[in-house]
Amino acid sequence: MIERVTVVGAGLVGQGWAIAFARAGVPVTVHDVTDLDRIRENIARSVQGLAAEGLCEDPQGLLGRLSFEADLGKAVRDADYIQESVFERIETKRAISLEIDRAMRPDAIVGSSTSGFPGSSFTAECSHRNRFLVVHPVNPPHLIPLVEIVPAPWIDEDIPQTVRRFMEAIGQSPINLSREIDGFVLNRLQGALLDEAFALLGEGYATAEDIDKAVRDGLGFRWAFMGPFETIDLNAPEGLKDYAERLAPMYARFAEQRKPDRRWTAEAIETAHWQRRELLASESLRTRQEWRDRMLARMKAFKSQNKL
Amino acid sequence: MIERVTVVGAGLVGQGWAIAFARAGVPVTVHDVTDLDRIRENIARSVQGLAAEGLCEDPQGLLGRLSFEADLGKAVRDADYIQESVFERIETKRAISLEIDRAMRPDAIVGSSTSGFPGSSFTAECSHRNRFLVVHPVNPPHLIPLVEIVPAPWIDEDIPQTVRRFMEAIGQSPINLSREIDGFVLNRLQGALLDEAFALLGEGYATAEDIDKAVRDGLGFRWAFMGPFETIDLNAPEGLKDYAERLAPMYARFAEQRKPDRRWTAEAIETAHWQRRELLASESLRTRQEWRDRMLARMKAFKSQNKL
Numbered sequence: 221m222i223e224r225v226t227v228v229g230a231g232l233v234g235q236g237w238a239i240a241f242a243r244a245g246v247p248v249t250v251h252d253v254t255d256l257d258r259i260r261e262n263i264a265r266s267v268q269g270l271a272a273e274g275l276c277e278d279p280q281g282l283l284g285r286l287s288f289e290a291d292l293g294k295a296v297r298d299a300d301y302i303q304e305s306v307f308e309r310i311e312t313k314r315a316i317s318l319e320i321d322r323a324m325r326p327d328a329i330v331g332s333s334t335s336g337f338p339g340s341s342f343t344a345e346c347s348h349r350n351r352f353l354v355v356h357p358v359n360p361p362h363l364i365p366l367v368e369i370v371p372a373p374w375i376d377e378d379i380p381q382t383v384r385r386f387m388e389a390i391g392q393s394p395i396n397l398s399r400e401i402d403g404f405v406l407n408r409l410q411g412a413l414l415d416e417a418f419a420l421l422g423e424g425y426a427t428a429e430d431i432d433k434a435v436r437d438g439l440g441f442r443w444a445f446m447g448p449f450e451t452i453d454l455n456a457p458e459g460l461k462d463y464a465e466r467l468a469p470m471y472a473r474f475a476e477q478r479k480p481d482r483r484w485t486a487e488a489i490e491t492a493h494w495q496r497r498e499l500l501a502s503e504s505l506r507t508r509q510e511w512r513d514r515m516l517a518r519m520k521a522f523k524s525q526n527k528l
Numbered sequence: 529m530i531e532r533v534t535v536v537g538a539g540l541v542g543q544g545w546a547i548a549f550a551r552a553g554v555p556v557t558v559h560d561v562t563d564l565d566r567i568r569e570n571i572a573r574s575v576q577g578l579a580a581e582g583l584c585e586d587p588q589g590l591l592g593r594l595s596f597e598a599d600l601g602k603a604v605r606d607a608d609y610i611q612e613s614v615f616e617r618i619e620t621k622r623a624i625s626l627e628i629d630r631a632m633r634p635d636a637i638v639g640s641s642t643s644g645f646p647g648s649s650f651t652a653e654c655s656h657r658n659r660f661l662v663v664h665p666v667n668p669p670h671l672i673p674l675v676e677i678v679p680a681p682w683i684d685e686d687i688p689q690t691v692r693r694f695m696e697a698i699g700q701s702p703i704n705l706s707r708e709i710d711g712f713v714l715n716r717l718q719g720a721l722l723d724e725a726f727a728l729l730g731e732g733y734a735t736a737e738d739i740d741k742a743v744r745d746g747l748g749f750r751w752a753f754m755g756p757f758e759t760i761d762l763n764a765p766e767g768l769k770d771y772a773e774r775l776a777p778m779y780a781r782f783a784e785q786r787k788p789d790r791r792w793t794a795e796a797i798e799t800a801h802w803q804r805r806e807l808l809a810s811e812s813l814r815t816r817q818e819w820r821d822r823m824l825a826r827m828k829a830f831k832s833q834n835k836l
Contacts, residue, residue, distance in 0.1 A: 336778060358746045359763075366746030393745035395738035403782050405734050405742045410756070411779040412724035412786075416717050417756050426713050430703035432755025434713045436836075437701035438666045438674030444752035445823055447740025448718070448725050453804045454817050455667075461801040464792060470644060471719040472791045474711050483780045484772060493769040496761045509762050515753055515834060522830045526823060528744075 222329070222386045226251060226299035228292065228320060229306035230259045233333050236360035237303050239266060242285040243276060243362065244390035249287050251295035256288040270362065273517035293323040300325075301386065303355065305333035313342040321346035329379055331355025331369075335407065338400040339372040350376045355383060356404055357392075363516040365393035368404045409448075419478070422488030428495040444519070445528040530637070530694045534559060534607035536600065536628060537614035538567045541641050544668035545611050547574060550593040551584060551670065552698035557595050559603035564596040578670065581825035601631040608633075609694065611663065613641035621650040629654035637687055639663025639677075643715065646708040647680040658684045663691060664712055665700075671824040673701035676712045717756075727786070730796030736803040752827070753836040 223246070227238045230252040241248045252259055264283055270276040289295040296302050302324060306316045313334060320330055330352045332339060343352040354370035361367070367387050371380050380396050387394035397404060403411065417431050426434075442451045449460065456463035500508055522528075531554070535546045538560040549556045560567055572591055578584040597603040604610050610632060614624045621642060628638055638660045640647060651660040662678035669675070675695050679688050688704050695702035705712060711719065725739050734742075750759045757768065764771035808816055830836075 358749070364746060364749050366742060366749075368742070393741050395734060395741050397733050397738075399733065401728075401733055402785065403778065405728055405739060406746050407778070408728065408782050409721050409724050409739075409742060410747055411782040412720045413717050414756055414760070414779060415783055416720035420709075420713055420716065421757075425705050425707065425709055426703060428757040430705075431713060431717075432757050433701050433703050434674060434676070434717060435751045435755040436753055436758075438672060438714045439718055440748055440751035440753070440755070441666070441672050441674075441824060441827055442820075443743045443748035444827065445744055445748070446820065447743040447748070448722055449729075449736045449740050449800055449804060450744075450808075452722070453801075453808070454813065454820050457813075459801060459810060459813055460804050461797055464797045464801075468792050468797070470711065470715070471722060474716050474719045475723055475791065477710065483783065484776050489769060489772045489776070492757055493761075493767060493772075496757060496768050500758075500761070502767060505762065505765075505767055512750070512754065512762050515836065516749060518830075518834055519749055519752065522826075526826055528823065 222246075222300040222382070224298055224300050225249070226289075226296050226302045228252075228296065228302060228304045228316065229333075230256075230263075231305065231307075233357065233359055233361065234303070234305035235259065235263050235266065236362045237305060237333070237357065238263060238286060239270070239282070239362040240392060241303075241390060242282045243270075245285070246390065247285050247287070249289050249295050249299065251289050251292055253290070256290060260286070260288060266360075266362070269513065270517060273514065274521055275517055292319055296320055296323045296328070297325065299328055301383075302328060302330045303333065304330060308334060308336060310337055310342055313337060314345075317343050317346050317352060321348055321352075324348060324351070326351070329353075329383060331383060333357055336403075338402070339370060340374075340400060343372060350374050351379065353379060353383065354400075354404070355387075356406075358406065360513065360516075361392070363513060363520055365391065365520070366406065367392045367394045368397060368406060369394055370397045370400055370404055372400065415484070416478075418484045418488045418492065421492055422485050428492045429499060445523065445526075530554075530609045530690070532606055532608050533557070534604050534610045536560075536604065536610060536612045536624065537641075538564075539613065539615075541665065541667055541669065542611070542613035543567065543571050543574065544670045545613060545641070545665065546571060546594060547578070547590070547670040548698060548700060549611075550590045551578075553593070554698065555593050555595070557597050557603050557607065559597050559600055561598070564598060568594070568596060574668075574670070577821070578825060581822065582829055583825055600627055604628055604631045604636070605633065607636055609691075610636060610638045611641065612638060616642060616644060618645055618650055621645060622653075625651050625654050625660060629656055629660075632656060632659070634659070637661075637691060639691060641665055644711075646710070647678060648682075648708060651680060658682050659687065661687060661691065662708075662712070663695075664714075666714065668821065668824075669700070671821060671828055673699065673828070674714065675700045675702045676705060676714060677702055678705045678708055678712055680708065723792070724786075726792045726796045726800065729800055730793050736800045737807060753831065753834075 226249040356368040358364040452463045453460040534557040664676040666672040692702045760771045761768040
């Protein structure tokens with residue numbers, strides 16, 4: 221049973237986690253080495269934004285479940301679950317994992333928010349390494365529910381399912397990977413689509429704006445509530461296999477046409493960047509990020525109203 | 529100026545087009561070789577569904593703008609724009625294009641809904657081939673706004689922009705390709721992501737359900753209103769180029785790890801199909817398709833309320 225949670229590292233990701241846990245009624249201890257008052261203020265502002273979008277009925281109650289602790293040992297010693305979200309550098313991940321390892325209860329579970337490193341690359345020397353795993357959110361976790369749970373080879377067998385149930389209980393959308401793989405599922409899927417997008421742009425077939433529209437007003441329309449397999453399953457009279465029989469040869473042809481070197485060329489990156497700057501000046505990036513987060517909140521509300 | 533439209537071929541795609549045109553106030557002639565009364569009834573039912581989701585204020589007015597004509601020559605002779613949506617077979621496309629060619633006004637424009645064939649492969653012998661192009665919707669076009677406009681090499685220069693403006697005017701979301709490419713933009717992007725999804729499933733990293741969740745509750749959350757380039761542009765302090773400098777090496781690594789033979793294996797297709805059937809029995813496919821179309825209508829309303 222996970223009843224007390226500690227968040228280690230309270231940048232944007234850690235702050236989002238703290239909100240997601242506390243919103244679900246869980247008491248959360250927030251630890252960071254920088255100014256905890258500023259972190260508390262940032263969290264309060266985000267919670268205000270959630271409330272404005274109808275996604276948090278009791279902002280004061282939520283904030284009341286947060287406590288702040290500058291001492292790592294004190295912060296983690298009573299926690300059932302520790303979510304680590306420190307800076308994404310392998311040495312930093314390794315050092316903080318060892319520090320947590322020394323202070324944690326032996327039966328606690330430690331999830332790392334790393335988006336890039338397999339857990340085995342930074343938890344191998346922990347004495348409780350069987351309690352560590354990757355629990356990768358999408359930023360910000362209080363607005364985007366997906367969580368990737370990735371076990372290292374030495375994980376205690378029951379932990380991935382325990383974490384999945386806990387994430388479901390707090391309203392996130394967890395998925396389980398059977399074993400480690402570079403990039404997990406989400407970033408590999410994103411990478412595959414981005415590679416094709418950069419290729420089409422680089423070869424001059426369409427603008428960055430039009431490629432974005434193809435996703436935003438086409439593919440994303442369905443994927444936002446179905447995912448790729450359900451989409452094709454519903455797109456042929458007899459379901460997915462029927463779809464594959466009709467269209468696998470077409471997709472195989474696209475794959476054959478792809479150049480083996482699929483790196484994003486410097487030229488395509490330049491083109492994409494400057495086409496974006498024509499649509500959105502650098503000075504406006506921050507305002508647009510705030511817009512994005514408001515729209516994510518609305519999308520979350522929309523999906524939840526429609527049980528999507 | 530496009531003022532009168534004819535839809536040639538009124539299966540699901542053609543019916544959706546007829547609704548999209550008439551909804552925007554355009555008089556539409558619908559031609560098909562099968563039972564036009566049944567087609568009229570099907571359209572009326574879809575329009576009722578739209579009205580129920582608040583996406584059509586005047587269903588009777590919309591239906592009143594439709595007329596039905598069994599004779600192809602009569603159907604197309606006065607049209608400014610002809611949207612052809614007959615069965616997806618190259619011989620059928622070639623034959624109907626020649627028939628339209630003989631009956632159309634020389635200054636009319638003919639858009640084909642083909643999802644798979646470049647226009648040049650079936651319009652080469654038309655005497656007005658300079659007036660033919662691909663105008664590919666996503667099914668159903670009255671619910672999903674994306675339209676891909678793809679010129680053949682012999683197109684009259686102004687036509688792609690004329691069609692783009694017309695599609696914008698009726699509330700669709702058009703994109704322009706500079707030249708022909710197999711699969712256009714949308715299906716190439718979809719294919720790239722599906723290839724990775726089938727690979728991850730086939731190698732046992734995650735279930736079809738969890739891969740769908742990664743898109744539905746992760747990537748699709750953003751892509752439904754931003755597209756892939758805007759997403760990464762807003763995901764680093766200095767925009768897209770900054771993002772690429774940080775993460776291009778990671779995505780290049782994923783690309784290198786991909787097996788050169790990216791075809792969907794028979795085994796992965798079987799696995800995906802039967803995992804889907806555990807989530808949704810074959811008998812329920814049709815009900816779920818109806819649910820999908822209701823949710824697409826709601827997504828359309830949600831996006832339009834939020835100017836997304």
